[in-house]
Amino acid sequence: MLSQADNELLTRSGKGTPMGELLRRFWMPALLSAELSERDGPPRKIKLLGEDLIAFRTSDGRVGIVEPHCPHRGAGLYYGRNEECGLRCAFHGWKFDVDGNCVDLPTSPPESNYKDTIKLLAYPTREWGDMIWVYMGPKDRMPELPQLEIGLVPTASRYVTKKWQDCNWVQSVEGALDTAHFSFLHAVLAKDEATARAALAKAAIADQSKPDDRIRWIHNDPRPRFTIHGHDAGLLIGAARKTDSADLYWRISQFLMPNHAYTPTAFPGEIYYGQCWVPVDDLTCWIYTYCWQPDRPFSNAERVKFDGGFNVHAEVDANYVPLRNLSNDYLIDRKVQKTDTFTGIEGVSEQDAAIQDSMGPIQDRRREHLGLTDVGVVEFRKLLMGAARALGNGEEPKAAQTASRYAVRAGGWVAAPDKNLDAVMTERFGHRRGYVGGQYGLGD
Template sequence: MLSQADNEFLTRSGKGTPMGELLRRFWIPALLSEELPERDGPQKKIRIMGEDLLAFRQTDGRVGIVGPHCPHRGANLYFGRNEECGLRCSFHGWKFDIDGNCIDLPTSPPESSYKDTIKLLAYPTREWGDMIWVYMGPRELMPELPQLEMALVPASSRFVTKKWQDCNWVQSLEGAIDTSHFSFLHKVLATDEESARRAMSNAALGDQAKPDDRVRWVQNDPRPRFQVLGHETGLVIGGGRKTDSPDLYWRIAQFLMPNHAYTPAAFPGEVYYGQSWVPVDDVNCWIYSYCWQPERPFTNSERAKYRGGFNVHSEVDADYKPLRNRANDYLRDRSVQKNENFTGITGVSEQDAAIQDSQGPIQDRTKEHLGPTDIGIVEFRKLMMGTARRLAAGEAPNQPRLASRYAVRSGGWVAAPEKDLATVMAERFGHDRGYIGNQYGLGD
């Protein structure tokens, strides 16, 4: 458990808080590209880590993320015009570009240099991997974008969306890297073939359309043997479960600083899944969910499956709010809970959200009692809080400067019981040049 002070330290992300300042040293997703579909289109209100901002795509296609209030007399630029590479205030016509420069001041004499002294808050942006990223830290320390593999593959080989969640971002991320919960939260109860197929359609234990050995191994062994390895940009969290032989079934997850995590299911040739958490404020967050297949494009039927809510993806409305949510009790069905799956809720993403939201807007970690399967949670907190404390003491985090080291993978493997996680990773990832094996000197 944490002290109340440590719980506040871990979960608060506003400007000036230790964790908020740490998050601001990294590029983070701010929007999906599809949310700003047209040049000179309507600007969009967004809120990130407690800061109210406006996003707009200007005439040349570039995206700006700026403060909402005109520096003249505070009018909200949401009511302004997006025109000719800038936002023009509707009050007195002052105009600003995506870098916050005042490029037109029609209320001052043409020869005046006054506009050169006026600045609008503006954050750097990059559009990459079907997302718009923002950097909210010191300009002079702006790093390169993290080289997540989902953004390195062709657009035809990835699918990206997002969903709203009604809780603090940390407890949602902790739920994702706690892979022991798969033995219960996503458990399939159905025994007849049709019910099992229906329950398994979102089981997030692989891409199989029906139950297989891996699903059974996860459900039958709720006490995986966990090991955690730190690397340059985060943590590898491995859990080994019993199989039908002496071998162990390893499920290897990734946490990448400060807010990305990959699911542990994929075998070679299967689809990889990941998520990135972005605090809206301290009690709400956006979760950017994505999947990619490095070896081929996705089919239309696969994309339809993801849009309908599969694995980390949620079925959402036009505003990216899940159709099954806290307000409607996630459409839980007690009959389904009794006969088909452990929660009575359809969708792995929704099952996760129901439990994470149920912990409260901000989980009270002073009352928790951790056990052996929580080692990944402990190491995550140590890494995040330790890095934030060092930053507060003047030591900048190193991870933002290691953009290429974010090109890692998660996944599953079966290995002999005497092999440790590092050895298992050498077998699973050693052939993936440039991926996690090489971080340990295990690759070629």
Template sequence: MLSREDNDFLTQSGPGTPMGALMRRFWMPALLGAELPERDGPPKKIRLLGEDLLAFRASDGRVGIVEPHCPHRGANLYYGRNEECGLRCAFHGWKFDVDGNCIDLPTSPPESSYKDTIKLLAYPTREWGDIVWAYMGPREHMPELPQLEFGLVPAASRYVTKKWQDCNWVQSLEGGIDTAHFSFLHAVLTRDEKEALALYSRSAALGDQSRPDDRIRWVRNDPRPKFSVLGHETGLVIGGARRTDTTDLYWRIAQFLMPNHAFAPAAMPGEVYYGQCWVPVSDTDCWIYTYSWRPDRPFTNAERTQFAGGFGVHAEVDSDYMPLRNLRNDYLLDRQIQKRETFTGIQGVSEQDAAIQDSQGPVQDRTREHLGPTDIGIVEFRKLVMGAARALQRGEEPRATRAAKRYAVRSGGWVADPAKDLAAVMTERFGHRHGYVGHEHGLGE
């Protein structure tokens, strides 16, 4: 458990907070590129790390993310005109580009240099991997974009979505790296292997199911995986080993990447890789960006249709990215299905996760928790991010910001001899003890 002070330290990310300062040293997903489909289109209100902002796509295609209030007399630029590479205030026509520069001041004499002294707060942006990223920290410490593999593969080989979540980002992320819950939360009740396969395949709970009967049985029969954790430059490798039908162990290995990314543990070779990024809106809600990718080939239309169906890792959402099954309608929990078919009676892996994470409250009270042996990954995650935030308070920059290429890692499943430790299993599975695959994308070693 944590003290009240430590729980606040861990979960608060607004301006002026230690964790907020840490997160602002990294590039944050701000919105999907598809949310700004039109050059000179209407600006979009966004909220990121407790800050109200506006996003707009300029005439040249660049995206600006700026404070919403004009520095003249505080009018909201949301009501302004997006035209000719700038956002013009509807009140007196002051105009600003994507970098916050005042490029037209029609209320001042033409010869005046006053506009050169006016600046609108603007955050640097990059559009990459179907996401618009923003950097909200000190310019002198701005790092390279993290080279996550989903952004390195061709666009046809990735699928990116987002969804709203009604709780603090930390408890949702902790649910993502807690792979022990798969024996329960995503379980089916039937013992019939074919029926279990059909239910699991519908929810995509274990990846593509190359040997689904074995993996379903192993996860169901061993609810006490033994965990090991490896630290590396950009995060943690979190491996949980379960018993199989032989003396071998079935490893499900997740990755946590600073400060708010995690990769799912299920994929075997030739299957789909999944990752998520949790971005605080405020201290009591967040956006979750979910990305799937195939390093070996493009996705088929059938695979994309399956993702869009919203019963797996990608949630089924409305036009505002609100999940159709959410806190407001109790995730459409069906007690008859819960009684006879699935552990929760809720459809969709994403929704099953959300229901439990939201049920912990807007911000989980960690002063009352009692951790156990399967929570090692949670403990190490907290130590890492809180340690990095405290180090930043002492003036030490987070080392992950200097290792953008080391974000090109993979997670996944593997069956291995019990004599092999996690590092050996990772090397056997991925060719690198930390799952680094940068050589495949020309990043070097």
């Protein structure tokens, strides 16, 4: 349970709010590279952290993300001409480069230095991991890009997309960190083999075309025991369930400051999944969903399958809005819900979205009653709210300065019951916090 004041602190991301300022100390995905692929192509309207912005790709391939109104008399730069390495206002032709410098001011005499005094608000951008990233904080605090493994593997070994969500970003992150819900929300009820297989292939765990031990263990033990450790970039969240023997089945996720989370499923050789939540405003967000395979390229068949949704990736339209969404009740099928799956909604992503959106645009956390399996959510809030408060007191977030420590993995493992999370991580990943940066020359 949170007080109203704490709920506001946690969920509001506008400029000048404590959480908004914390988020602005980190790089954020602003667009997929594919959304702005054309040099001198049309500018795009975007909205991030409550700020309306314009994105454009120049003749030399650089990306600008700038305020939407021309500093001359406020015309919308969206209607401008994107030409010769800058965006030219359609009203009187003032032109700006990606850094917000006014590079041409044709309404002033050529000898005037008036244009040197004109500046358009422009945020630094980077392109990395098939995404365009933006930094919206103070320039003198700009960190390195977080070294997430999705950006370290070759292009052929990753797949990145995004999806719209109709709720505040925080409750959606909390949904990802609460891995206990897998025993219910994503459960398959069908008893006959063929229906169960079909439901699993569509709705339950990515890459599973048939029931396996892990699914049975998840369903048989709805009370995983959590162990959580902090590290330089965020939180390691381990949940141990019973198996058929004395061994424990561990599902281990990562939360990476301030808005990334990795799923806990992958065994060695399987696909790793991550998500990054970027507030559009306080009531909606984009979720960048990505997966990677460090050992090999993805096949075309796999890419087609990712496009079809049914896992972390949703099935989306051309504007990245999920086909099954709030406006159509996620196409819930009550007959399927009675007999085949716990929700009657197709797709893991869509099942998550339905439940997260259903809490209301911003969950009223004054009314919640947390239990033992919510410990990941509690630790996440403590970390985030603590960092926002500390920043308000002048203490910069450490995670922003430790870019290399984002090179971690999350996943699953079966281990002897006497092994603690450190030992399980070492067995599974060769490092007690799942760090793999050494493989990419980022140091030990």
